[in-house]
Amino acid sequence: MAATSTLLDGKGLSKAMEADLKVRVEKIIAQTGKVPVLATILVGNDPSSEVYVKMKGNACERVGMTSVRVHLPEETTTEELLAAIEKLNNDEQICGILLQHPVPHQIDERACFDKIAIDKDVDGVTCLGFGRMSMNEPAYGSxxxxxxxxxxxxxxxxxxxxxxxxxxxxxxxxxxxxxxxxxxxxxxxxxxxxxxxxxxxxxxxxxxxxxxxxxxxxxxxxxxxxxxxxxxxxxxxxxxxxxxxxxxxxxxxxxxxxxxxGPMTIATLIAQTVASAEKKLKA
Structure with missing residues (x-):
């Protein structure tokens, strides 16, 4: 038996991270007048995915960020989803893009993940982001x-x-x-x-x-x-x-x-969005 077993408290650490992130977001707003924005894309009506997207939106609010929710119907095609991602890539207000997994079966999920611009890939889902992380180069990790x-x-x-x-x-x-x-x-x-x-x-x-x-x-x-x-x-x-x-x-x-x-996943997503905002808005 281990002499003492340490509980790795992700919930507690995530709260401490959010407190720090709130200060960083306030600094971004004070210096640039712009509020960092995370875009979340949900395709279809999977109840679990809806809960996860809502939790991520709530986390944004807690640290003073804004979340933009893009909700597409179940029958969305790969081409339609790619177009929605491209629109967010080109939106200067968006600092991070999250495509909620899984997407409906008719969509080429990998193609859509890889459409996300590398500087907005705050969920670390692109092949390019994975490759850069693996090589110990700057990237937002999954x-x-x-x-x-x-x-x-x-x-x-x-x-x-x-x-x-x-x-x-x-x-x-x-x-x-x-x-x-x-x-x-x-x-x-x-x-x-x-x-x-x-x-x-x-x-x-x-x-x-x-x-x-x-x-x-x-x-x-x-x-x-x-x-x-x-x-x-x-x-x-x-x-x-x-x-x-x-x-x-x-x-x-x-x-x-x-x-x-679980709590560390959301806190890390928000932390990487804030880091993206700091680079993008040069705060």
Whole structure:
């Protein structure tokens, strides 16, 4: 058992980040007379997506920013969505663009993500942004992975030389968090639901990142004592991707579900929008 298990409080840290962001937004407005704007695009009427977009809009309001909501119908085509994104790219008031995932099946999601201008890609979803981040060049990282890294750094958890096992390979979570950990000199193994001998690989990990998208897929007995456990999943009933309730007393540190990674995602999105506004408006 870990002598003391540290709860990685994303909710608390996100509130501290918002307090700092509010001051930065006030400075932007005072110096330029312009209010930073985040544009959110929602296609269709998925209830979960509507909730997430509303939460992001509320976060903008809390720090003094404005959010512009673009709500397109379920039957929207790829061409229509590309045109809506291009309009936002060309709008000088917009500092960041968020296309809520997932989009309806008839839309080429990758083409639409990549249409977002790199300087407005505050959610880190473009191939160009991913490539620049992977090469340790300036870019806005994918919001959830970047939030995870901020949380690990805030609690001063050592990353260099540690073996991190990332379970999941999505382009907006598993792959980017693996690259971010690698950039911090961790040794990284990327696994997924089809990996052979997955329990044995996870057992080797100093840091486990659950990003597979299946409730409690990662069993407590697979995780060694003293590991750092980051659970990026959220499912019905308040479950994550890891059996957190059974491993938290043995972990060196862990993220609760909810209240760990989720709040950091939104706070990071807003932080990156503010950073974009500072560059764009030269505050």
């Amino acid at each position: 919001a959830t992975p970047a939030g995870i890294m901020e949380l690990l750094k805030h609690y001063k958890l050592p990353l260099a030389g540690k073996h991190a096992v990332v379970v999941g390979r999505s382009p907006i979570l598993g792959k980017p968090v693996a690259m971010m950990l690698l950039n911090e000199n961790a040794t990284v193994t990327i696994c997924h639901s089809k990996t052979d001998n997955l329990p044995a690989l996870i057992k080797q990990a100093d840091i486990v990142v659950g990003a597979v998208g299946r409730p409690e897929f990662i069993r407590a007995e697979w995780i060694k004592d003293g590991a750092v456990v980051v659970d990026a999943g959220y499912h019905k009933g308040g479950l994550g991707d890891v059996e957190i309730s059974k491993v938290k007393d043995r972990a060196a540190a862990y993220t609760p579900v909810p209240g760990g990674v």
